[in-house]
Amino acid sequence: MRPNNSFVRGADNKKSGFTLIEILVAMAVFMLAISIALFATIGSNSLIDKANTRSALVESSRSVTDALGRLTTDTPYTGVTLLKADGTSAGSSAGVALLVRVYNQALGQNLCELIGRAKQTTDATGENTYTLANDSTGTFIAMWVYSLNNAGYCDSNPAPYLLFQNRLSDPVVEVTNFQLAMNTLLANQVGMIRYDLNLQTVASSTGTTAEGKNASIEVASGLPVGLN
Amino acid sequence: MKRGFSLIEVVISVSLLIMVGMAMVILNSTALKLMTINETTATAYGLNDRATGFMTAKRHQLAASFDSYITGLPGQNCTTAVGCDIYIACPTDLTQVCALTGSSLKPAADKMGRDKLAFATVIHLVQVNGAGYNLTATTSWGTASNQQVKVIKFLN
Numbered sequence: 360m361r362p363n364n365s366f367v368r369g370a371d372n373k374k375s376g377f378t379l380i381e382i383l384v385a386m387a388v389f390m391l392a393i394s395i396a397l398f399a400t401i402g403s404n405s406l407i408d409k410a411n412t413r414s415a416l417v418e419s420s421r422s423v424t425d426a427l428g429r430l431t432t433d434t435p436y437t438g439v440t441l442l443k444a445d446g447t448s449a450g451s452s453a454g455v456a457l458l459v460r461v462y463n464q465a466l467g468q469n470l471c472e473l474i475g476r477a478k479q480t481t482d483a484t485g486e487n488t489y490t491l492a493n494d495s496t497g498t499f500i501a502m503w504v505y506s507l508n509n510a511g512y513c514d515s516n517p518a519p520y521l522l523f524q525n526r527l528s529d530p531v532v533e534v535t536n537f538q539l540a541m542n543t544l545l546a547n548q549v550g551m552i553r554y555d556l557n558l559q560t561v562a563s564s565t566g567t568t569a570e571g572k573n574a575s576i577e578v579a580s581g582l583p584v585g586l587n
Numbered sequence: 588m589k590r591g592f593s594l595i596e597v598v599i600s601v602s603l604l605i606m607v608g609m610a611m612v613i614l615n616s617t618a619l620k621l622m623t624i625n626e627t628t629a630t631a632y633g634l635n636d637r638a639t640g641f642m643t644a645k646r647h648q649l650a651a652s653f654d655s656y657i658t659g660l661p662g663q664n665c666t667t668a669v670g671c672d673i674y675i676a677c678p679t680d681l682t683q684v685c686a687l688t689g690s691s692l693k694p695a696a697d698k699m700g701r702d703k704l705a706f707a708t709v710i711h712l713v714q715v716n717g718a719g720y721n722l723t724a725t726t727s728w729g730t731a732s733n734q735q736v737k738v739i740k741f742l743n
Binding site for chain 1: 591600604607608611614615618619622623625626629630633634636637640641643644645647648677681682683684685697699700701
């Protein structure tokens with residue numbers, strides 16, 4: 360009686376299964392495919408983050424330019440004051456904040472509005488407060504709305520009369536430069552406020568160019584005053 | 588019996604993998620370029636606003652003598668009835684007033700941003716019915732049609 364073939368190793372039996380080389384090649388190809396898929400997923404997420412940050416950069420610059428434009432529209436030349444970081448008038452030199460006295464239709468009274476480079480602090484109640492700053496701590500552009508002082512003027516320090524304060528630039532964006540200056544065309548009547556605004560993203564992203572690594576934006580613009 | 592992959596199978600597989608990788612890289616760089624264009628456009632709009640703002644203030648300052656001022660600019664050879672091209676040059680020092688020149692005296696471009704792109708602003712002014720002016724400010728940072736922004740304003 361012949362033994363069962365399945366239990367006998369005969370010379371005519373073929374070897375089954377993969378060789379070591381085949382398994383190694385298969386694993387290498389599989390790892391490569393997984394790496395590419397992983398890279399694609401992580402790359403897409405990084406791209407979305409980058410797009411959001413850069414969108415915030417453009418939105419911040421637009422927010423600041425829109426606010427400055429709104430404040431200076433129909434504002435008389437003498438209703439505009441440029442301030443230094445210490446709150447004193449910048450006069451004919453460059454300042455870091457724009458102070459305008461505006462009439463508020465809803466309240467039926469004059470209000471003071473101030474826009475400038477500011478630093479953010481958090482008080483004991485957890486609320487963010489802003490103060491003018493023209494150094495590396497001044498990473499925001501903020502605006503303050505406050506009432507006139509007892510003498511009927513806009514004080515350079517909004518704190519005692521403050522009604523509202525907020526930031527105009529996004530927290531993922533930092534201000535690296537903000538300066539304003541008044542160019543007088545007709546003494547005490549017509550002029551143009553020139554300003555430079557430089558913003559850059561706080562979070563670094565992994566781009567391949569210098570621009571991609573840390574996006575920035577520079578706006579050099581001007582607004583006419585005294586057209587009313 | 589021969590086993591394993593043929594050369595053509597290996598070549599196709601490797602090509603597919605490389606193409607997927609290249610597609611990702613191209614997508615990444617295209618998206619970055621699109622995002623950078625937004626920032627460049629914002630800078631150009633700022634320069635356009637500066638040009639229109641200055642022209643508006645100048646119009647208020649000069650009133651009736653505005654027209655003779657425009658046609659008498661250095662390097663100017665036009666009438667506002669036909670239309671004049673005007674260049675604006677603003678010094679880096681913000682306290683200095685911008686200056687206008689005629690079409691034959693093109694000033695140096697403003698180099699702005701981290702990449703120091705060269706922005707040039709040209710203002711086209713046409714008088715309308717002797718009452719006001721149609722102002723078109725165009726800021727460009729290249730020669731292609733998508734490398735410029737335009738703002739149109741009426742000056743009373």
